[in-house]
Structures are given as structure tokens and as C-alpha cells.
Amino acid sequence: MMKYFEDIADRLGVLKIKYWQKEMKWKRRKQMAKEIVDIRKEEIINACEKLYENNNFKDITIKRIGEETTFSRTSIYNYFQTKEEIFLALFKREYERWIEDLNQMYEENSTMSKEIFADKLAQSVAKRKNLLKLLSMNMYDMEENSRMEELIKFKKAYGNAIKMVRKCVDKFFEEMSNNEKEEFVFLFFPLMYGIYPYAEVTEKQQKAMEKADVPFKYLSIYEITYKGILKLLS
Numbered sequence: 001m002m003k004y005f006e007d008i009a010d011r012l013g014v015l016k017i018k019y020w021q022k023e024m025k026w027k028r029r030k031q032m033a034k035e036i037v038d039i040r041k042e043e044i045i046n047a048c049e050k051l052y053e054n055n056n057f058k059d060i061t062i063k064r065i066g067e068e069t070t071f072s073r074t075s076i077y078n079y080f081q082t083k084e085e086i087f088l089a090l091f092k093r094e095y096e097r098w099i100e101d102l103n104q105m106y107e108e109n110s111t112m113s114k115e116i117f118a119d120k121l122a123q124s125v126a127k128r129k130n131l132l133k134l135l136s137m138n139m140y141d142m143e144e145n146s147r148m149e150e151l152i153k154f155k156k157a158y159g160n161a162i163k164m165v166r167k168c169v170d171k172f173f174e175e176m177s178n179n180e181k182e183e184f185v186f187l188f189f190p191l192m193y194g195i196y197p198y199a200e201v202t203e204k205q206q207k208a209m210e211k212a213d214v215p216f217k218y219l220s221i222y223e224i225t226y227k228g229i230l231k232l233l234s
Helices: 002-052 062-067 083-108 114-126 129-135 139-144 148-172 178-193 195-199 203-211 221-233
Strands: none
Touching (some): 002 062, 062 083, 083 114, 083 129, 083 139, 083 148, 114 148, 114 221, 129 178, 148 178, 195 221
């Protein structure tokens, strides 16, 4: 009788192992499929980024993005439903990369004066030219033509950027009140929307301003950001 029960236990053990192996194989396949999807999405975003360096949003199409990738234009629709979703994914990635820079600034410094903080934060912004260019676009159209799940992913990245800037302010300016810190954060982010259009003036815009007798002083992305941060901290 004991032998009988031992045989049953052995069989159950074998069945459990087989089930576990089958489940692990399924999980590995699922993980591999996700990795392939992520790689292809990244390729599409990279293609969009490359085109965006020398083109405007309206000039970039799904077809042109497809020409920069290793798969057909129609295959892109398996990953993004609209051009706006691709740009939103690029936007999200830009925020995530900026957050990495901000986190490095946070981790590598124990204290900062206002001038040093303004310098380092301005440098981090100056590195993110695509982020600033995207911020100067009409966000309504981009968000309206994207699925809710894609919009939520973007909003999370945006929210994390706000939290990271606040985390830096909390660390380096303990003497500021909570209201002052909050005011800095929620004035700094709107400031970012206007940096690119002012710093990246086209030749046509310059000529129009000269003929219209509009006073203009060129400032770089870094200069605008640095001076703006110091004003907000003062």
C-alpha cells in the first residue's frame, strides 16, 4: 500500500514539473514577444526622431517613417495607430531621458547654490532640443489623435518629470517654503514651452521681424533657461 501511494506522489511530482516547465516556456515566449515588440517600437521612434531633426511635424508621414525602418509602412500600424502616437512615444522617451539626467544631478550633488543649480538644470534642458521642439507644438491635436492608453503612458512620464524637478528643489533648497517650491515647479514647466520658438528663430522669421521693426535679442536655449531659473528662484 505504501508503495502505491509513493508511486502516486511520484507521478504527481512529475506532472507538477511538466506543468511548471510548460508554464516557464510560455512565460519565456511571452517575454520574447514583448522584447520584439519593444525593439520594433524603438526602431519606429528612432526613425521619427531622425526625420524630426530636419523636418516639421506636418511634413512627416507614416510612409516617410516606414521608409526609415526595416519593415513595411503597413506593419507600423501593428504598433502605432497614428502618426501622433509615434510622436507621443518620442515625447515620452524625451521626458524619460531628461529624468535620467535630473536623477544623475540629484545623486551626484549634496548641496548647490542657486547659480550652480540653474547652470546644471539649464544644461540638462539644453541637451533635450527635441523635447523643447515637441513642447512648442499643438499638443491638443497630438493627444486627441492618440489612444487613451498611449496618452496615459505619456502623462506618467510628464508627471514623473515634474516630480523629479520637485525632488531636486526639495533637496537643494530646504530653506524654501512648500508654496515657493510649488510655485517654482509650476512656473518652470510653462517656461519650457516658449524656449524653443524663441531660441530657434528661422531666417524667414528674422527677416519678418526686421521689416516689422520688432526688437530681438538672440539667446541660446541654455541662456534662456538659466536666466529663467534664476528669476524664478529669486
